[in-house]
Each structure stands twice: as C-alpha cells, then as structure tokens.
Amino acid sequence: MGFLGKIRACNTWNPLDFLPFTLNGERIGNLHRGAAAQLRRWPQWFAVTTDAVHWINAPACAAERTATLAEVVDQLVANGLITHCHGELYPVTASTRAQSRCLIDRAAAPFFGMRAFGQHLNGFVRTAHGIEMWIGQRSATRRHYPGYLDHLVAGGLPAELSLAENLRKECAEEAGMAAVLANQAIAVSAVSYCQDSARGLKPDVMYCYDLELQEDFVPRCTDGEVENFRRIPVRDVLELVCDSDAFKLNCNLVLIDFLIRHGFITPEEQDYLELVHGLRAKLP
Template structure:
C-alpha cells in the first residue's frame, strides 16, 4: 500500500451511478440511481425528470423544506435504507454552509449526496526527538469504524454552530481539551473528497486544524466515543497510514496533509504532486 492509495480510496465513485438532485436549477446533491425510486413516494415534493430529480415545489421556504426532508428521512431510516436518525442537523447546500436551503439529518445526508462539513484536529507535541502526534482509538460501539484509530479531535459541523464554537465543543467532549487550550488551534486549510458509501454519496469538506499541546497534557475522552489515546512519532503514524488500514478512512487524509505541511513527506516522495492535488478534490 501507499499514501496515494488512501487518497484514491476516499475518492472512489462513478458519476454514472448517480443522478443530480436539483432545486430551482441548482444542483444540491447526487442520488444513487437505484435509490431514486424511493422518492416517488412524495410526488408533491419530487419529480424524476429524465436523468435528474427535481424538488418540484419551489414555493417552500427554509423551514418547510426541512420539514419535508424530516418526513423523508424518518421513512428512509425506518425502512433501513439509511442508518438511524441522529438528530444532528446538517446544512443542505450547493455551496457554503451559510447558503443552505434547508437542513437534513446527518444520517441521511449521503442518501441525497449532500455536501457535509466537519472539523479535524491534529494534536501534537514537540520533543527532543521531533514531533509526536496524539491519536485516539474509537470505541468498540461506534457504528462506523469501531476500534479504528482517529485524529485527536474530529467531528461533524452541525447547522447553527460556528466553527470556533463547534471546535471547542468537540475538543472538550472527545479529548478533554479546555477552552483556553482549544482556542490555540490553528486553522490550516480544508480537505475535500468525494466517495461512494454504503448509504449514498459523500462529497465532504473537512476543515483542518493543528494544535501544539504541552508535554504534560494527556487527553481524556468525555463522551465515550474514544476508547484510548496514544502518542506516536511521525514515523510510526506515517507507517500506519501508508501500510495498514488502522485509521478511519478519511483521517488518513488529514494526517497525510499534516505530514506534508511539516516536511515529513517531502517532494522526493513518489506521487508527491498527486498527493497534494488529491487532498483537494473538486466537489461536484
């Protein structure tokens, strides 16, 4: 295996397998062809016209659209087509979070191919031997990637929460990082990828952060989502990312980005330019 294999795995999808989901001429998402028929249950809301799904009632406002999707999502979850509803609201948008046309339950975002936003933080310590990264091991009861390794802090970005507010919350819940320390996190860019998943399509955006931690800081999970933490050298982390499937799939990307920015992956690395490009895949 190689670093580039992990980037390619996060960008594996066939456009021919999906059809656009459109509102007022603007594409909001992608729905799997084989799943589009489910939406015929709501003929007053959606129409399958040629090779696209159109949200046909353009008179609805933000709240009314969200209510329609709540009804659809409840049925999809009950039918086992998606996972159980989370109650966590994601913006449904063709562009930015601020320009959302409505909200959707996080569990159903992939069904509609809705653009999802998250925040991932790499917490690191400088030692005499070099940089070491804190990584977490996901709890055994996690629905996705149980017992896999994870970034120190990582979570979705719900609608209605600002980036700083949500990062503080995730830092406290997942690693016991106090607010004054969390506020030292440095935003270092965004990673984008597009992937076919079990429940649909994921055109995702991950806002990335670096946080240098004190030598004596030891993370402590407060919400039960992380089983344990360990501090590893960059060489150890790089080997796990490159040669194993130990990490949750998209966390590989944030670590590869960290390794590039901190000079561990250098321009003489095979596929270097493809790695750099692949971390910012165009969102359809």
C-alpha cells in the first residue's frame, strides 16, 4: 500500500453519502443517510430533510443539550445502532475543543460524524545504532484493532481534561510513566483525517508528541490495553508502515509525520509533497 496508501485509507468518504447535522445553523456533524433516517423517531428534536438534519428546539444550555443527546444515544445503543457507551465525554464542536456546544459519549461521536480529538506519543531512544522507537502491541481483547501495533502512548482526549492532564494520565496508564517524565514530551504537530467507518464518519484530529527516552527506560502497561512493548529500529518501523498492515490504521499517519520530521522520509520520496499535505486533511 505504501505511505500514500495509508493516508488515503484514512480518508475514504464520499460527502454525497452524508447529511450535515446542524445546530443553530452551524454544522456540528455529518450523518450517514441511513443514520439520519433513524433520527426521525424524535421529530420534536430533529428535522430530517433531503439536504440536512437540523437539531430543532435544542436547549439553550449546553448541559441540557448534553442530556438530550445522551437520551438519544441511550436509545440508539438499546436498538443496536451504536454498539456501546464508552463512558468518556467528547466535545461537540465545529472547530476547536474550546468552542464546544455540548458533550457526547466518545463511542457515539462517529454515528453523528462529530469531530474527535486524540493524543499520540512517539517514544524514541537514540542508540549507537540510530533511533529506535518503543512500539506497543494492542491487547487481543481490545474492541478495535486487537493485536495490532500501536504507539507507546495513545488515547482519546476527554472534554474535561486539558491536553497536558490527559497526556499525563495516558502515559501513566499505558506505559507506567511518571508525570515528571510525561511532562518532558514535546508537542510537535497535529494530523487530521476523515474516514467513513462501520461506526459512522470519523473526522478526527490527533495531537502528536515526541518524547526522547533514556536507554534504560522500560514501559509498563497498567490498564491492560497493551500486551507487550518492543523497541524497534526506526528503519524497521518505516518498513512496517510502508509495506504492511501491522499498525492500527491511524497510527500510520502519526508515524509518517515522525519519519518526515526526523528525515527518514525525504523529498526524494516520489510522493513527498502529497504525503506532507495529506497528513492534514481538511475536515468537514
């Protein structure tokens, strides 16, 4: 599939298959046409037309809008249209987390095609043989991508936590990392993609961090989400990204970003400019 193929695989959606989901004239999501039809059962809240789904009679208070959405989500879960509730709340926003209009359960965001945010940390070591990266293997019990390779630390970004707070939490849970070490992570970039998935549309933003670690550092998973960790030469990581499907799909984007920034993918790469631009897809 190659590097460009990985980026394209994360950006597979046809706007004609979706209807904008609006609140007070602002698009806050994109519903698959089949999903949009399911909202007709709540005519007091949603006006479904051929061109859009409008959230009508929405409460003026963000907390009340959150409660209304939660009631709808609970019913969609009960009917098997959403698999489960995750228990983490994400901001409902047309742009940034700070401009949240209300909150929704993390697992329900794709059904409504709502923007989601996450954090991915590249943990690496400089050795006498060159850069090596700490790579985790996801637990076989994970709901999504069981057994696939993943970053040292990666996770969603709940609405109630700041980026720094959430990164410390994820570092502790996924790698047994002390806060003083997690605080040394450097925010380096953000990548975005928009993917049509079985759960709905995923217009996602991932904040990227680099953390240079000492050779004696050994990660320890404390939340059961990772089966094991391996320290892999960066050239082997490059080959895995380019030539295999070993990594959880969106991790490839963050790794390609790392490989570009650290000079392992250079302008001599045939699709270099398309790779650079493709890592930051324009979100609906």
